[in-house]
Amino acid sequence: MAAPRVAIVGAGPAGAFAAAAIKRISGEAEIDLYERLPTPWGLLRAGVAPDHQEIKRLQDTFERQTLRRGCRFLGNVEVGVDVHHSELAELYSAVVYATGAQTDKSLGIPGEDLPGSWAATEFVAWYNGHPDFRGREFDLSARRAVVIGNGNVAADVIRVLTRDPDELARTDIADHALEALRASAIEEVVVLGRRGPAQAAFTSAELRELGRLDGVALHVDPEAAELDPVSAQWLAEEGTFTARKNVELLQGFAASPPNAGAPRRIELRFLTSPVEIRGDGRVEAVDVRRNELTRSDDGTLRARAVDGPVETIEAGLVLRSVGYRAVPLPDVPFDERSFVLPNEAGRALTPEGDPLPGVYAVGWIKRGPTGILGTNKRDAEETVARLAEDLREGRLHEPPADARERIDALLAERAPGAVSADGWRAIDALERERGRSAERPRVKLTTRDELTAAAAP
Numbered sequence: 001m002a003a004p005r006v007a008i009v010g011a012g013p014a015g016a017f018a019a020a021a022i023k024r025i026s027g028e029a030e031i032d033l034y035e036r037l038p039t040p041w042g043l044l045r046a047g048v049a050p051d052h053q054e055i056k057r058l059q060d061t062f063e064r065q066t067l068r069r070g071c072r073f074l075g076n077v078e079v080g081v082d083v084h085h086s087e088l089a090e091l092y093s094a095v096v097y098a099t100g101a102q103t104d105k106s107l108g109i110p111g112e113d114l115p116g117s118w119a120a121t122e123f124v125a126w127y128n129g130h131p132d133f134r135g136r137e138f139d140l141s142a143r144r145a146v147v148i149g150n151g152n153v154a155a156d157v158i159r160v161l162t163r164d165p166d167e168l169a170r171t172d173i174a175d176h177a178l179e180a181l182r183a184s185a186i187e188e189v190v191v192l193g194r195r196g197p198a199q200a201a202f203t204s205a206e207l208r209e210l211g212r213l214d215g216v217a218l219h220v221d222p223e224a225a226e227l228d229p230v231s232a233q234w235l236a237e238e239g240t241f242t243a244r245k246n247v248e249l250l251q252g253f254a255a256s257p258p259n260a261g262a263p264r265r266i267e268l269r270f271l272t273s274p275v276e277i278r279g280d281g282r283v284e285a286v287d288v289r290r291n292e293l294t295r296s297d298d299g300t301l302r303a304r305a306v307d308g309p310v311e312t313i314e315a316g317l318v319l320r321s322v323g324y325r326a327v328p329l330p331d332v333p334f335d336e337r338s339f340v341l342p343n344e345a346g347r348a349l350t351p352e353g354d355p356l357p358g359v360y361a362v363g364w365i366k367r368g369p370t371g372i373l374g375t376n377k378r379d380a381e382e383t384v385a386r387l388a389e390d391l392r393e394g395r396l397h398e399p400p401a402d403a404r405e406r407i408d409a410l411l412a413e414r415a416p417g418a419v420s421a422d423g424w425r426a427i428d429a430l431e432r433e434r435g436r437s438a439e440r441p442r443v444k445l446t447t448r449d450e451l452t453a454a455a456a457p
């Protein structure tokens with residue numbers, strides 16, 4: 001079996017796990033990791049919350065299993081802009097798309113786009129120093145913020161909004177975000193879950209953490225923590241371990257009096273949906289309605305608005321944390337309904353459902369925007385097993401002998417600011433060095449100019 005030449009598009013966790021898995025099946029494989037940012041590791045750097053530093057150590061494993069094993073990092077190169085799918089398809093035996101989910105899912109309610117209403121995706125990217133979000137200005141001058149959604153991203157943004165900035169100052173949070181959070185007037189975060197306590201998407205560790213933040217009172221109304229009959233039956237018959245644990249935690253929070261002297265407060269509300277975000281030129285309030293749960297034909301429990309009054313929650317900031325969404329790449333199949341690259345166990349399919357030889361998908365672009373980091377490892381193994389099978393069966397094309405020289409010439413012309421693995425290591429070293437005197441893990445560079453200057457040989 002000849003060693004394959006593989007282009008992996010997107011150097012996030014899924015791309016890194018895929019590269020490592022390919023190296024395990026073929027140590028001689030030539031792998032190029034294309035990445036639109038000057039830095040690798042996707043949401044591990046630009047998504048995972050700064051107060052969860054221990055998780056960020058996974059980057060050392062990625063470095064060891066990919067770049068140290070000869071995979072090339074081609075950072076600051078955007079596929080679909082600087083280099084095209086047809087070129088990759090010609091110059092590599094396989095192309096693996098690992099581009100994640102680059103935007104947010106919208107709510108589809110009036111006022112969603114008012115100034116002061118933001119997708120959590122933007123807030124997260126801003127506080128994590130993603131260079132494309134450096135210029136965002138979040139107005140944190142109001143007393144109350146509303147977070148919509150009950151997932152772990154919502155948990156992250158709730159913590160960042162309520163944690164004492166002195167705690168965040170020990171992390172790698174972007175300096176511009178730390179400065180803004182130090183001046184923040186937000187004292188209360190109201191969190192809206194459209195379904196009930198048993199359906200919250202938080203993992204239990206993340207939910208528990210919300211109850212343990214210093215200087216923050218977590219409030220859950222005892223009535224809100226009670227299960228409606230539909231949920232009680234669902235939990236008893238088919239509830240997951242996490243759902244049971246979450247309900248137990250939420251009922252525990254509801255039963256214990258919140259710390260009255262705490263300077264900041266989180267309120268978790270359930271069975272509540274926003275119907276309109278209102279304000280004169282900027283967010284001033286969120287109108288919400290109560291929901292009930294109904295069982296749909298496929299057995300899932302869905303939220304349905306009940307007749308009743310609309311309640312108004314005054315707030316100056318709204319973070320919509322209702323999920324990420326993938327975007328299509330030019331000349332690459334995309335399913336506009338499920339927002340994924342259509343695939344069968346990682347093998348790309350045309351819109352008609354026919355196999356597209358030599359093209360694969362992995363991570364969030366393959367299965368949608370859910371799953372923790374480790375989920376992408378198993379997912380990458382599945383995709384790479386298909387790639388290995390296609391290689392064995394002779395279904396991959398043989399790239400021309402001068403393929404590497406041709407791609408390098410093309411990149412030299414079209415992406416002169418490309419960042420190599422050594423360039424990334426120079427960025428990494430400089431950021432860690434900047435962090436050392438401040439006893440922080442790193443102080444991030446947050447503009448493309450700073451990043452590419454640090455990477456320059």
Ligand SMILES: Cc1cc2nc3c(=O)[nH]c(=O)nc-3n(C[C@H](O)[C@H](O)[C@H](O)COP(=O)(O)OP(=O)(O)OC[C@H]3O[C@@H](n4cnc5c(N)ncnc54)[C@H](O)[C@@H]3O)c2cc1C
Nearest residue numbers: 010012013014035036042043047079099100363364372373
């Ligand atoms: C805010 C947030 C916090 C999270 N925190 C945790 C956590 O604490 N623990 C945990 O286990 N999981 C966490 N997760 C989940 C985890 O981050 C994801 O499972 C994982 O990042 C998905 O990997 P991916 O490689 O598919 O996507 P991504 O991480 O998004 O990587 C995709 C990469 O592709 C690049 N790219 C996109 N388009 C192109 C293009 N055209 N050309 C070149 N490159 C391109 C992007 O720049 C990006 O680097 C979190 C997720 C989010 C959103």
Ligand SMILES: NC(=O)c1ccc[n+]([C@@H]2O[C@H](COP(=O)([O-])OP(=O)(O)OC[C@H]3O[C@@H](n4cnc5c(N)ncnc54)[C@H](OP(=O)(O)O)[C@@H]3O)[C@@H](O)[C@H]2O)c1
Nearest residue numbers: 149150151152153154194195201321322323324370371372
């Ligand atoms: N610490 C960690 O491990 C960590 C941190 C961050 C993210 N992650 C992972 O990354 C993935 C993405 O996280 P996520 O929080 O973006 O997604 P998620 O887990 O899918 O949660 C999305 C939330 O938005 C709600 N929602 C969706 N549409 C809505 C609407 N129209 N109105 C109101 N609410 C709506 C969902 O409610 P319904 O359930 O009713 O649809 C759900 O509560 C998850 O797998 C998560 O576990 C992990």
